[in-house]
Amino acid sequence: TQQTVKDLYTHLDQLTGTVELTGWVRTIRSSKRVGFIELNDGSSLANAQIVMTSEMANYEELTKLPLSATIQVVGELVATPKAQQPFEIQATAITQVGGSDNDYPLQKKKHSYEYLRTIAHLRPRTNTFYAVFKIRSLAAFAVHQYLQDHDFTYVNTPIITSSDSEGAGEMFQVTTLDMNHLPLDDQGQVDESQDFFKEKTNLTVSGQLPVEAFALAFRNVYTFGPTFRAENSHTSRHASEFWMIEPEMAFADLTDVMAMAEGLLKGVIAYLFDHAQPELAFLNEHVDPELIDRLQLTLDEDFARVPYTKAVELLQAAPVDFKVPVEWGTDLQAEHERYLTEEVYHQPIFLTDYPKEIKAFYMRNNDDGKTVAAADLLVPQIGELIGGSQREERFEQLQQKIKDFGLSEEEYQWYLELRKYGETKEAGFGIGFERLVMYVTGMSNIRDVIPYPRTPGNAEF
Numbered sequence: 279t280q281q282t283v284k285d286l287y288t289h290l291d292q293l294t295g296t297v298e299l300t301g302w303v304r305t306i307r308s309s310k311r312v313g314f315i316e317l318n319d320g321s322s323l324a325n326a327q328i329v330m331t332s333e334m335a336n337y338e339e340l341t342k343l344p345l346s347a348t349i350q351v352v353g354e355l356v357a358t359p360k361a362q363q364p365f366e367i368q369a370t371a372i373t374q375v376g377g378s379d380n381d382y383p384l385q386k387k388k389h390s391y392e393y394l395r396t397i398a399h400l401r402p403r404t405n406t407f408y409a410v411f412k413i414r415s416l417a418a419f420a421v422h423q424y425l426q427d428h429d430f431t432y433v434n435t436p437i438i439t440s441s442d443s444e445g446a447g448e449m450f451q452v453t454t455l456d457m458n459h460l461p462l463d464d465q466g467q468v469d470e471s472q473d474f475f476k477e478k479t480n481l482t483v484s485g486q487l488p489v490e491a492f493a494l495a496f497r498n499v500y501t502f503g504p505t506f507r508a509e510n511s512h513t514s515r516h517a518s519e520f521w522m523i524e525p526e527m528a529f530a531d532l533t534d535v536m537a538m539a540e541g542l543l544k545g546v547i548a549y550l551f552d553h554a555q556p557e558l559a560f561l562n563e564h565v566d567p568e569l570i571d572r573l574q575l576t577l578d579e580d581f582a583r584v585p586y587t588k589a590v591e592l593l594q595a596a597p598v599d600f601k602v603p604v605e606w607g608t609d610l611q612a613e614h615e616r617y618l619t620e621e622v623y624h625q626p627i628f629l630t631d632y633p634k635e636i637k638a639f640y641m642r643n644n645d646d647g648k649t650v651a652a653a654d655l656l657v658p659q660i661g662e663l664i665g666g667s668q669r670e671e672r673f674e675q676l677q678q679k680i681k682d683f684g685l686s687e688e689e690y691q692w693y694l695e696l697r698k699y700g701e702t703k704e705a706g707f708g709i710g711f712e713r714l715v716m717y718v719t720g721m722s723n724i725r726d727v728i729p730y731p732r733t734p735g736n737a738e739f
């Protein structure tokens with residue numbers, strides 16, 4: 279009758295007598311007559327404290343166990359209400375079932391995040407990364423649950439694609455051609471018809487356009503999958519491979535986008551408050567002392583909705599010098615976003631109605647002729663967490679925008695057909711899942727919320 283450490287914590291009041299656990303030695307300290315092992319078995323962030331005594335035949339050997347050795351413990355569960363841990367296990371027998379080595383890289387001291395990134399295969403064994411990746415898993419489930427509860431259908435859009443959903447050209451090419459012997463056509467250009475798919479293909483930057491087609495059949499849909507961007511951004515919030523959630527709604531406008539995005543973010547936080555209490559408490563204590571307060575505030579307050587034009591005015595009137603000054607028509611920099619969320623509003627805000635030139639071609643033109651019906655959610659610490667918009671559903675306007683953006687009408691023919699056959703008001707948004715995980719864990723570098731991060735110059739493991 280094997281138990282897990284989690285079982286013991288969950289059913290402490292019902293458990294008495296003999297228990298049996300298998301796990302890894304996290305810490306060990308001993309004197310001549312008594313020793314203590316912190317045992318972790320992966321079932322929870324918390325360890326079980328194992329007490330061993332020199333009465334055990336193999337006591338000497340046990341005191342020399344290297345960190346991360348695998349052991350099986352049989353012992354008596356004893357409640358210790360006055361101690362730091364609610365119980366301990368007084369071992370009657372401890373058997374080593376797997377070895378480790380004294381040069382185990384995770385010795386008992388605080389390691390820097392930079393160092394831990396170089397051992398991405400071992401860092402999930404630390405408390406911090408255990409908490410982060412547990413929350414990552416729970417947050418993914420919470421996203422699915424919230425959207426499914428709101429009648430959204432999950433759609434899997436392709437990872438290899440021949441179109442550029444964002445029209446921004448930041449794509450990783452997918453090819454089976456031999457770079458050293460590229461086939462050339464009559465004009466001396468690479469002959470893509472000889473490639474695997476007989477045309478140029480790339481990794482998807484977004485599932486939005488393909489999922490829009492499903493919104494026009496299922497009404498409310500979403501994607502949740504990996505996306506790839508070959509943007510050479512060396513920042514703490516850009517990854518080359520990241521996961522995105524893209525809800526898309528037929529018969530919806532920009533107001534609906536903001537309501538759904540706000541509801542989803544709050545729904546995820548509420549779920550984590552219910553299901554990730556130990557992990558949040560740990561991160562609040564060791565990583566970001568404002569984490570829980572910030573999440574509670576996010577849950578309690580209504581997010582402000584601020585037109586871009588007003589944001590620019592606020593920034594221009596700011597009593598601080600920005601490295602990059604703001605002019606109407608320019609994209610906001612991270613320092614501007616930080617000022618708005620951390621100095622002015624102290625909470626997540628939706629910035630709406632951006633100049634059309636700095637936003638994607640598919641966004642719906644506003645009547646002013648200058649702006650589009652876009653809404654980005656900016657959050658403290660991170661900046662842009664969500665990008666959304668009402669889509670341009672009017673055939674002629676969309677056709678014109680494809681032209682104005684210098685995109686190929688042929689490539690977007692199928693997309694235009696969505697407007698030709700059943701023109702429908704439609705809107706949606708995309709959440710960067712890693713940025714969401716950063717927000718709900720307090721981690722400040724995107725490399726520390728992805729199991730094996732990919733960033734410019736790094737595809738290790």
Ligand code: 4AD
Binds near residue numbers: 708710711
């Ligand atoms: O603002 P973006 O580029 O919007 C889209 O891709 C739309 N198709 C979404 C939609 O309307 N369906 O990206 C959406 C979000 C950003 O707000 C950000 O959180 C995240 O994706 N994101 C990144 N996250 C990590 N690394 C990167 N390089 C990211 N680029 C965007």
Ligand code: MG
Binds near residue numbers: 654662664665
């Ligand atoms: Mg964006």
